[in-house]
Amino acid sequence: MERIKAAALELPEQQLDDLVDALAATRPVRRGAGEAWIQEAERRIELYHEGKLETFDAADVLEDDEWAAEVERRIVEVDSGEVTPIPIKEARAQWRALLR
Known part of the structure; x- marks a missing residue:
């Protein structure tokens, strides 16, 4: 395992990023922080569609x-x-x- 890790760390940055993404895609999604984030995003989307979430125009925020x-x-x-x-x-x- 250490040899594989050392070899991976020798890759150019983009190739290492691609490898990390490819490996992460093969793993099942675990419950926890990711699941909680998804639930919160879905909750906010529902509030938005119900008109219960205040939104701001980006230009107004920048001003x-x-x-x-x-x-x-x-x-x-x-x-x-x-x-x-x-x-x-x-x-x-x-x-x-x-x-x-």
Whole structure:
């Protein structure tokens, strides 16, 4: 198993991502965080269709002063080094791990 893992880690990043996706697709979906997320998404979709969920136009959100302040706060945190952003591929890998 360790030899296989070591060989996989030598692959170029895109090939490693493809391998992870292919292996993850062969595993059954486990109940837990992934199932809870799906249930919450379905609940929100139902609320939306029933007209019980407030939605916002993206342009309005981007023009909102409070949201603009939040975006600025987060930019300052990243620029100062207080927060380190996670590359999207790493974030997706973490999400996949939660769904297993």
